[in-house]
Amino acid sequence: MPIPLRWRLLDERTGATLTDCAVVDGLFVDRVFPPEPLYERYTLSSCAPTGPLLAAVDGTGPAWFGNFVLEGAHVPGRPVDGGCGAGCQDCDEIVEELLDVRVVGHRPAPGGPGLLDIDLEGHRRDNDNNRGGAVPPAVFGYRLSAWSTANGSIEGTPAGECADITGLFHERPDAWPPGPPLTLLGCRPGLNRSIEAELAHVRVDGTVHPMSWGQRVFGTVVAVRPSILGNDLVDITTDARIPEPLAATDRPLWDMWHAGGPTGPNLWAKLDRSGRYLWVRAAAVHRRHAPDKPADTVYHLDGRYVTDYDAFYCAIGEAVNGPGGWFGGDLFWLHENAATGDGGATPGFRLIWHNSEVARSHLVSGYDRKSWLPVVTFDDLVRHLTGDGVQLELR
Known part of the structure; x- marks a missing residue:
């Protein structure tokens, strides 16, 4: 029986097929998605708190206030360039965001009367600013702001200034490090050179689905040998590592998608929220591009299992494009598909949302510890859909 060659390497520059393989050993890694964040302790030094930070310190407000942003502050009397002190980097490079933050202590600071050293607990948003948070920026203190979750707002509220912060800038392990060196098993043809390739998934029907940048293959062939899978195939050992391996x-x-995709609706319903997010991501890779359906098409969203944000995208994807369908996985792509088309439905379409009370009762205001942002509520989704011209009927 022929061995299915379910992975394809496409030349990064030309798109030509380099090789087809049965297995990409190193693509899937034994990790749990999403990775648990690393909570840390920070100290704001010589701080003059205002607003929500002052309220957290003096007990007139909650100790927890969601996200916390630090921006480089200028020193009075120094030239100001975009709010930064003379000689510092562009402000975009010095912004740091702390997530799920709470005040855990405070005390008088030696820097002057009325100033406090304030201890925070939270974790840093993973980004490339300040060399991934490893090196302090060249600034003269920080302006502070807190993100309110009231009414789904993500507007920053001023929270004071501080002279410095300790505990923030240091080396950290990668939250999702690259995978191990890849071994391509059961390949045809072999490779004997450096690889700069896009990885694609090949389904049983022969359709080819390129994956994202995070799964591209860049490296060198180390060895080629007859495959352990036989059938005149070869195994290719490389030094390439998948930048963002799959869990x-x-x-x-x-x-499931290789075998043909979901065989019926709501197969995602038994998954937890992380599994539903992975479902939407796989659906995006395996979407079949086709002209939008006629403008008079009516779509029915089965809302019985829309108990979280990612469930909504599972459900609307299936409403528009059938089992395993994709119609976006965040508000940006929901807008792109609903307002401009190319997602399967002609803009201005009619959508009947059945059992909408399920989402109304579950998607409520609060703080989302998956996105680390205020929750996208049921009312937010309704507002986005209707704002993009969808004729929405709630049942």
Whole structure:
């Protein structure tokens, strides 16, 4: 029986097929998605708190206030360039965001009367600013702001200034490090050179679905030998590592899509929210591009299982494009598909949302510890859909 060659390497520059393989060993790793954040202790030094930070310190407000932003502050009397002190980097490079933050202590600061040293607990948003948070920026103190979750707002509220922060700038392990060196098993043809390739998933029907930048293959062939899978195939050892490997929990979903995709609606309903996010991501890779359906098409969203934000995208994807369908996975792509088309439905379409009370009762205001942002509520989704011209009927 022929061995299915389910992965394809496409030349980064030309798109030509470099090789087809049965297995990419190192693509799936034994990790849990999403990774647990690393909570840390920070100290704001010589701080003059205002607003929500002052309220957290003096007990007139909650100790927890969601997200916390630090921006480089200028020193009075120095030239100001975009709010930064003379000689500092562009402000975009010095902004740091702390997530799920609470005040855990405070005391008088030696820097002057009325100033405080304030201890925070939270974790840093993973980004490239300040060399991934490893090196303090060249600034003269920080302006502070807190993000309110009231009414879904993400507007910053001024929270004071401080002279410095300790505990923030240091080396950290990668939250989701690259995978191990890849071994391509059961390949045809072999490779004997450096690789700069896009990885694509090949389904049983022969359709080819390129994956994202995070799964591209850049490296060098180390060895080629007859495959352990036989059938005149070869195994290719490389020094390439997948920048963003897939979680082991992803594998059953990819096996399902390889075999033809979901065989009926709501197969995602039994998954937890992380699994539903992975479902939407796999659906995006495996979407089949086709002209938008006629303008008079009516779509029915089965709302019985829309108990979280990612469930909504599972459900609307299936409403528009059938089992396993994709119609966006965040507000940006929901807008792009609903307002401009190319997602399967002609803009201005009619959508009947059945059992909408389920989402209304679950998607309520609060703080989302998946996105680390205020929750996208049921009312937010309704406002976005209707604002993009969708004829929405709630039942």
